[in-house]
Structures are given as structure tokens and as C-alpha cells.
Amino acid sequence: MREKSSVDSLFLTRAGFVEFFVVFVKLIHGLTAILPPLVLVLFLDPMAPELRSHFLGLLLFFAVLTIILFQALGIYSEELFSNRLRLRTKTVAWSAAFCILLFMYQILQFFPQLTPRNLVAWYFASLGLLCVERLFMLRLYRNLMRKGKYLQRTVILGFTDTAVHVADHLQRNGDIRSGLIGFIDDRTERIPKELSHLPLLGNTRDLEQLIRAEQVNQVMICLPWAAEQRIHGLVNRLRQMSVNVMLVPDMAALRYGHSRITDVGGILMFNTSQLPLRGWSPVIKRCEDVLLASLALVALSPVMLATAIAIKLDSKGPVLFRQNRFGYNDNEIRVFKFRSMFTDQSDFTAEQQTTRKDPRITRVGRIIRKTSIDELPQLFNVLLGNMSMVGPRPHATATKAAGIPFEVAVSEYSSRHRVKPGITGWAQINGYRGETDTLFKIQKRVEYDLEYISKWSVWFDLYIVFMTVPAVLSTKEVY
Template identity: 50%
Template sequence: MSPDSHAIRANQARASKPLPSLHTSVRPGSIAFARPTALRNARLLTRLAHGLIAFLPCLLVLQVLHIHDAPLIHRYLAQSVLFGLLCVLVFQCLGMYGEDMFSNRWCIRKIFFAWCPAFGLLLIMHALFHYSAHIPVALFLCWFAGSYAGFIALRLGTLEVFRRLTHKGHFLQRSVILGCTENGIRLAHYLRQHSDLRAVVVGFIDDREPSRLPPEASQLLPRLGGMADLERLVREQHIDQVLVALPWYAEARNQHYAKMLRRLPVRVQLAPDMRVFRYAGSRITPIAGVPMFTMSELPLTGWSPLLKRAEDLFLGTLALLLLMPLMGLIALAIKLDSSGPVLFRQKRHGFNHQLIEVYKFRSMHHHLHDADATKQTGRNDARVTRVGRFIRKTSLDELPQLFNVLRGSMSLVGPRPHATATKAADMLFGDAVEEYASRHRVKPGMTGFAQVHGLRGETDTLEKIERRVEYDLAYIEHWSLWLDLYILVRTIPAVLLAREAY
């Protein structure tokens, strides 16, 4: 796309011609909703709704308690209105009206963690003003649950309203991508996958003829014309935002178009090099005032390590107490079935690639055991004992790793630790998969995201270890206590239904 005067004059000559794709993609009826104040109004209405939802249960309290004393009613109402305002202020401080507000996420957890401290203020207010003595605990619980349900209903209702408006062609903002370049196509793909309630991209703007554009572009978005057509669309209030996707090294062209677009009443955004977003979780972090793309982040930060350790200690201790009789029976069966120790110890890679000693119930004949796992266990492996075949199939041989969890070398949930010499297709795992070492950024686990998706047992092909690593890295990137609990709940059916463990 060239900014020379010949191309500009050619576009001006075409400006009066109708654009075939324009009338189908940009309808005048949608313009009333596409105003710059729409975003501010949406935030304002949401704040008012949140304040009302936090306040309204007060009326229910007055009805249930049969309060008729006028001064007391006025005090209740005044304090509840104040609480509604404070609730909105807490939501504001916790980012409830930020970027996520216009995303397609349900935000259920975010609402919960914002509502808890806000409701804590209510309890403090009642305690300070000797107000709580008149309200039973059950009513407070109903207030908390009722308002929380109201916040969720408001969020889901808002998403549904915007979905219907979007379906009818009404949007908070309309955007075009300036530059049908490789970066522009990447940007269009990314915006399609990460949709936003605030904006919809209606097409490309490019001065080149359609025959010179990449064939893939026409399958994504229509070409709405060149710069002259863009100016006309902006003047007629059909476009609210321009996303400049020209290569960053084309500094002269970027400056030229920036100068042109500054004359128009439109928001202009310079898109980054979309290849950066190949790195999972890319986000911008200011360092000394300079915006930096975060390519990799510590997997557990803030309170996360403490919460995960508390989870391991509590659930690990509970599981050990409940399973101790079963572990005793397994130990007895192993001792009666074959000679040798009950437990098998093996060196494996743990957190930060450090070697840890992992405990298992012995499942092989002692004189045939393979401490380094140079040969993986296969179907009908002669080294496996009768009891060993059963406990390996049901993963009961892993139960002694609860001691690893309590000692802190392992976690209940995490990437499964592998022996140092384990191979796939005659290649060490670290050599077979480039990102294999990234699994060691967290503690290994007794069960993991890969295992509950059926990836257990022998890893005799590169594809199997690659898929495991993909699930392990996804777990690390998206860790939460909820994900851990989900994996723990799914572990039992995953073990019972598995056919790959030998």
C-alpha cells in the first residue's frame, strides 16, 4: 500500500462510486448505538445496577423483621444506601469496570472475589453501628447469596443483550483494519478468536486493488475500499475505530497515515506485531515507563504457592489417613506375592529440574527392576508381578507418593515426573520435545491435566509425549485451585476407564 499522490487521486476518483460490500456490512440503523458515549453509559448503568443489587436486600430484611419504627427504618435505609455506594467503590478498586467488563467472559469468580470484601464492609458497618444485633445470621447469608445471584444474573443478562444487539448489527464501536497485510490478517484472526463486546471489525481498508490482496483476506473480512473510502465512512459516522496493521518498519507510511487520520473524528490504534502473540499469555507490562511484552511469567505468584501448599497438606493428609488401611493391604499382598522390599524408590526430575526420590509400591520382580526406566513397561511385561499388574493398572502403586506430597517434593496435581532415562521412539523426552523442560517450572504431581485426558501409560511414540507436554504446559499457564479440584475429581474415573496403563 503506497501513500503516493497518484494512488490518493485514484481513490478520490472512486470515492463517489458505491461499494458493493459496504451496504451489507455497515447498516445506517446501527449508528445510533455506535457513539463514543456508549461505553461511558454502559459503565454508568452497570454501576447503578450493582449499587441497587447490593441495596435491595435491605428491603427484604425490613419485611422479614417486621420493623415499623420510622427512625429505625430510616437508619437502616440510609446505611444500606451508603453500603450500595461503597460496594460500587470496592468493585471499582478491584477492576470490575475495566477491560473484562466488555469481554465475553462470565466473570463469575471475579464477581465473587469482589463481592466478598464488599460484603465484609457491610458486616463492619453493622458491627460499628450496633446494627447487626437486630439481624439473624441467616438473613445475612441470604443477603450475600441473593445479591451475588443478582450480580451473576445481571452479567449473564448483559451478555445476552449484547449478543442480540450484535446479531442485529448494533455495536458499541465499529472498527476497520488499515492494511490488508500479513500482520492485518493475523490481527483479524486474533480478534475473531478473542471477541470483545465493545467492537466488531467490519472490513479491511487498503489502497491496493483486490486482485493484489492475499486470497485469505477475502475469506476473513471484506475490503471496504481505500483511504478516501475510509474518510467517507468516518465522516458519515459508520466507523469509530481504525486499527493500523502496517509493518512497524514502514515508518514513513505509518507517519503519513497517522497525519491523515488525525484530521478525522475517529480513534486510531496501532496494532503490534501479531507474531508476538504466539507466546502464550502475552501481555504488556510497563518497566520504567517502557511497555514490554511478557513472553513468560512465573507460573505461581503472590499467594498461589501458599494456597497450593495448603491444598497439598490438607488434602494429602486426609487422603493418607483414609487410604492407610488400603496401603497396608497392598503392602502385605506385595510381600506375599514376591520377594523384595515393598517400596520402590526411583530418581526423577522435580521442580527446577532437580532430582527427587519418588516412592512407589514395587510392581516388578526385585531382581528385574529398572531404576532408570531405560525400558518402559509394556503389555504383558514379564518383569511385572501378579500384584504389580493390578496395582499398575489401577494406579494404586502411586499411593506412596502421598509421602512425597507431604514432604514437599511433589504436589497432588502437576505434571507427572518421569524417570531420568525414559525415552520415546529411542529419544530422551528432553530431546524429543523442545519445551519439555518447561514442565519443571512447578512441582510434579501425583496426577495431572494430561492424565485425566487419557494420556497414561507407555509413551512409545513422539506424538504421545508431545500431547502430554501440551496438556502440562496448559495446566501451568492456567493454574487455579478450581482447576486442581477439577483434575482431582476426574482422576478416579480416568484411572478406572484407562486402558493404556500396564
């Protein structure tokens, strides 16, 4: 069984398999593009034999045009093997192909047997099939990766901070293109035998043997760029072997940004940071905020009214609590919350974080804090424009982690203020909400916040909003 698995893995990593798979996908796409009218003509509404051959010829011609257009629009690029849904790309490509079909139908008078209703059904049926095919493909990738089968078996050469970060990132976000199998380093006696849950496979001599045995197809060099001579020697040596060699940049500067190479006056430069929301993105996000906040206020107004009454009956003082917090560009904003503490014990700077059975919290306060109902008045902050529905949570000015101010505990902390703070966020639905009593918690919270900023999209926001309720209900460390 072990030998068979090894043979299957080697077959999967060969370039011939990739080419075969892409050709197979093209054929499936071509068939999907013409399947609805085929079903119509062959089964639902048969036509005369002399017309059928002409109709089938036109369909075959359109299928070839669709594949060519898909190729031109990047459907068969390397991202075919990524974990991304790519449904928007599929929709654009199929819509472009269908425009050609409409031209053939309207101007060239092709497919006269079809009615406008048939064309509408054709468009949506093929689009639905293309989306289902992509979902099936992603399921196939997941099954293959679960069995340890990847297009390329990858090792990281050099045990550095960058190497650990790359390994962690690939294990969380990697896809079938690169299966990370371990580390290579010449200092085998000085480093742990297992790093980031991956084994130490040996030194560079062992690496050469693995490459010759076709057990490794890709090498990521993660050495410090100051070691130029060593990198030069390794690259020259590996170039003589049948293996892909990737030189990983120093992640200290590129870890969280939209890292890409930009041509500035003919000089290639790393773009390590740029505006997180560009072009129409700020306008789109603002429209999204106003729409979602308005709908939420209408839907949750009975809950908010009942909460206000309960607070008033439970303890003396105002219903709302106003607190200064850090907002966009490190500017202070005044955030609204339902009051959850006794008025004379309120902490306006959050210098002392709440703990389990905190005596400052009222009876109603414990309930609304646990369920995050106390955050609902921040919907008015969203409408006022100093907060978003989704974004890094705003922290009070004196909050600390393990007695250390956030901005001291995490050097990248202020980077999270490059966008407006949000009522909910990527960190919160991943379990990082509530008390930050350790440095690890604030570090992970900032890491997720910066990941959200780098990956922002409307769909990402909607996913976070949708996942907020189950995340709130499942989190226990909120007092």
C-alpha cells in the same frame, strides 16, 4: 431472520449498549445491597410509617455508597465482561461496604431497628445474591456468545505463527469482549481459505469495507515487528476509521510467561518471565500440599495396604519401586511408586515406554497402572517436600516421544521444571496422561503444564484435584 440477527449483533457492539449495561448492573448491585432489610421492614417486621420513610432514606444512602465503593474497587472495570467468576473481588468489595454499614450502625447509631442477628443475615444474604448475580451474568454471556454476539467483532490482520497462536488462544479462552470472526491478509492467494477454523475474510481493502459497514470493531495486527514500515502505514490508515487497533507483540518471547509491561528506571520493558510462585505463594502451596497429602494418606491407607498385599502375592520382589525423575530446577529426585512390573524387567530410566499388553507388567500392575493407584506412594514424596499434590508430572530421565528426548522434542520443556512436579496436573485432567508415542502429545502436555504454572492459584489446584478421579476413569490410553 438473518437481518434481525445482524441488527442485534450491531446493537450489542455499540458503546452505548456497554454504558447502559454497566448502569443497569450498578442499579442491581445497589438494590442487592439493601434488599434483605427492605424485605424485613416491608414484609416480615413492618414498622410505623413515620419511621419507615427515615429507614428507607438511610437504605438509599447506603446503596449509593455501596455503588461508589464498588466503582472505586474496580467492580465495574472491563473485567466485568470477562469469563472470570470474580467471587473473591465481590466478597472483598461487599465486605468493605458492610464495614461502612457497621460504622453507621455502631458509631452513628443508624438503623436502630436492626439487631446484630439481622446484620449477620443481611451480610450473608446480600453476598449470596451478589454471587448468584455474577453466575447469572456469566450464563448470559455464554448464551450471547453461542449466538455469535460480542461486544466487539474482531479480525486478525496478518497470517503469521503469532496470529495462529492468538486465534487458538482466543477461541479457547476468549470472552464476550472480543468475538474473533476471521483473518485479513494481502497474500490471499498464498494462504489457506480457513485458518484455525476461521475464514479468510480478504485483504486490507476488504477490511476497510467491513469497518465502514460496521461489521468489524477491532483489529489485531499480528505482523512481524521487523515489518516496521508496513505496520506504521497500516496503523496510520486504520486510525482514520472508527475501529480499535491492537498491536500484538511477538509471541515467541511472551507466549507462556506472566507477560506485562514493567517500568525499569523509567524505561518500559516487557516482563516475559518471572518467578511462578512469589511472595507468600510458596508457603501457601506447601501448607496446601501437607494438608491434602495427609488427608489423602489417611483416607487411602486401606487401598494402599490392600495394593501392597496384592503386589506381594502376585509376583516376587519389593512392593515399592523407586525411580529417578526430573524435579524442581531440573534436579533429579527419587520418586516412589507401587511396583507394577516384574522385578527383573523393571526399567529404571523409562527408556522403553509401556505399551498395550506390555509383557513386563504384572497382573496387578495392569490394574493399578490403569487406575493410577501405582502413583499413591508419591504422597510420601509430597510430605518429604520434593513433589506437590498438583504440578507438571515428573518424567523419568530417559523418556522419549517418538524416539526423541522430551527436551529435544519441545524447546520449552525445561520451563515446566520451574515449579515442583505433582501427582496430578492440568495436562492430566485434560486427557494427556499415559504413553507419549507422538510429538503432538508431549507438545500438548508441555503446553498445559506451562499454562498451569502461569495461572496457579489455590482454587485452581483444588479444581484439578477434584477433577482428577473422573479424568483417570475416563482416560483409556494408559497401560
